[in-house]
Amino acid sequence: MIAADHPDRRSARLFVVEADGAMRDLPRVVLATLFDPGDLVVANDAATLPASLRGTHVPGDEAIEVRLAGWLSLPNPTRFVAIAFGAGDHRTRTEDRLPPPPLSPGDRLRLGSLEAVIERLLDHPRLLELGFTGNRAAVLAGLARHGRPIQYAHVPEPLALWDVWTKIAAAPVAFEAPSAGFALDWRTLQAWRRRGVGFATVTHAAGVSSTGDPALDLRLPFDEPYHIPERTAAQVARAKLRGGRIIAIGTSVVRALEAAANPGGNVRAENAIATGRIARGTRLHVVDAILTGVHQPGESHFELLRAFADDALLAKASAAFTTYRYRTHEFGDSMLLNR
Amino acid sequence: MQTNIDLQGLRVAVTGGTAGLGLALVRQLAEQGASVAFVARTTANVERIADETGAHGIVGDIGNKEDIYPIALQVTASLGGLDVLINNASSLGPVPLALLADTECEELEKALAVNLVGAFRLTKALFGALAASARGGRGALVINISSDAAVNAYPGWGAYGASKAALAHLTAIWDEEAKADGIRLLALDPGDMDTPLHALALPDADPATLKRPEVAAAEIIEKMLDALPVSTTILAGARG
Numbered sequence: 001m002i003a004a005d006h007p008d009r010r011s012a013r014l015f016v017v018e019a020d021g022a023m024r025d026l027p028r029v030v031l032a033t034l035f036d037p038g039d040l041v042v043a044n045d046a047a048t049l050p051a052s053l054r055g056t057h058v059p060g061d062e063a064i065e066v067r068l069a070g071w072l073s074l075p076n077p078t079r080f081v082a083i084a085f086g087a088g089d090h091r092t093r094t095e096d097r098l099p100p101p102p103l104s105p106g107d108r109l110r111l112g113s114l115e116a117v118i119e120r121l122l123d124h125p126r127l128l129e130l131g132f133t134g135n136r137a138a139v140l141a142g143l144a145r146h147g148r149p150i151q152y153a154h155v156p157e158p159l160a161l162w163d164v165w166t167k168i169a170a171a172p173v174a175f176e177a178p179s180a181g182f183a184l185d186w187r188t189l190q191a192w193r194r195r196g197v198g199f200a201t202v203t204h205a206a207g208v209s210s211t212g213d214p215a216l217d218l219r220l221p222f223d224e225p226y227h228i229p230e231r232t233a234a235q236v237a238r239a240k241l242r243g244g245r246i247i248a249i250g251t252s253v254v255r256a257l258e259a260a261a262n263p264g265g266n267v268r269a270e271n272a273i274a275t276g277r278i279a280r281g282t283r284l285h286v287v288d289a290i291l292t293g294v295h296q297p298g299e300s301h302f303e304l305l306r307a308f309a310d311d312a313l314l315a316k317a318s319a320a321f322t323t324y325r326y327r328t329h330e331f332g333d334s335m336l337l338n339r
Numbered sequence: 340m341q342t343n344i345d346l347q348g349l350r351v352a353v354t355g356g357t358a359g360l361g362l363a364l365v366r367q368l369a370e371q372g373a374s375v376a377f378v379a380r381t382t383a384n385v386e387r388i389a390d391e392t393g394a395h396g397i398v399g400d401i402g403n404k405e406d407i408y409p410i411a412l413q414v415t416a417s418l419g420g421l422d423v424l425i426n427n428a429s430s431l432g433p434v435p436l437a438l439l440a441d442t443e444c445e446e447l448e449k450a451l452a453v454n455l456v457g458a459f460r461l462t463k464a465l466f467g468a469l470a471a472s473a474r475g476g477r478g479a480l481v482i483n484i485s486s487d488a489a490v491n492a493y494p495g496w497g498a499y500g501a502s503k504a505a506l507a508h509l510t511a512i513w514d515e516e517a518k519a520d521g522i523r524l525l526a527l528d529p530g531d532m533d534t535p536l537h538a539l540a541l542p543d544a545d546p547a548t549l550k551r552p553e554v555a556a557a558e559i560i561e562k563m564l565d566a567l568p569v570s571t572t573i574l575a576g577a578r579g
Contacts, residue, residue, distance in 0.1 A: 144409035
């Protein structure tokens, strides 16, 4: 529980990196006045599932934690791709967590009031397909009651759902919070509307940002389903036509918009799956700027930033984060990176 | 009671959905084709009404902070979004009714926790889903069930009346604030009804003098349709 009395929120910082390399350290509240009439801000309105479930591997009577990490058939909440860990919890660094007990297809897991069966082992000892037994309503109730937000050792106090839902959170389809959206509030959205800055959303089922295993981490992000509404596609087209800039709130929005991009820079309204990685050398068709958390080299999110700016510029920004003591975790400060 | 309305496609959540007005709302909305999720505290009652109506039943206590986000999660996951939230669950305060000077502070707090803070919390947790519905052109509406006790100073109704008055004013302010986001908030007084809550308050009242909750529910559904954008009611097939 960190949101309710979170003094950091008001004093959050925003580091602005211009395409020409100019940099500014600003209070994040200036976000409300930063963009121009005709620009379009696009955010991810996915709410976050309580995707961490602890319980027992029934055959061996051993402790297990599963983290739901991918949909097998969105929006069916009874089947998922999941990552398994052994005993322990988020207070241990993910890379130091014990492996899960030996797992076999058909093994039963008891997770609070939920019961699940390992349907299939995937090509990594921690990676599996999981099916919950019971009807949809019972599974949703069990997840809601027993699940906890996925979290990492840098925030030791247990998180509640209200900590990981952004103010615009709508459909609960993300496995980790689309955390760049923590920078948004309704006051900022109203200020943009008054100034003629557009606002639109995509719904992108953001997956896990870290698995604790270097080989598995290299495969992040996993395939992620997204939805781009008709209205959002139309708003992108209108902004582009008028020469407005498209500002993505977070890496998940970049991934969805670029996956749905037509060569001309417009996007298709669609339900689809984002595959592949955006990284250095990826040509961006839609997004002109990204608002993101403060990411460091090596993180999966950092790789995506290399499509926006060259490594020398990102290195300069990283140095400035240290100088200005920017907070790097998902509840920390923000960077606006223009290209 | 209206029987010819088709609410196919409209996604509605009702709190306090297993008795009185809430139950009548769940039944009528489900009969008319809306996708309905409802909330109540008692598992057996939730299961019974879910079986009867086909609506999605959720067990939870609006007065309990820890229950709010789990409820919101189940509402949006089961309905695939939300167009209308009806905050109907209510706590009477002291039973039997008590003069304010005889009311325990905890009894007042309990009434506020459900009738005011609970409705606020759930609306806030579902605000993103309502805004998404509004952005999609479907409209978004919160109906907060109020009472004439919010306006008139009835002796004995202090805890309930004060909580409902606060809810009504919160509704009015929030409606002004959220209009531009396409979300409307309405406080509606259903009138004195023959419900378990009314029986708790006034056990000796003659049921024949009270409005049937089915009639009040139909009136509320009509006001709901009036408050939604025309496109939504056409989408829902509600207006020829």
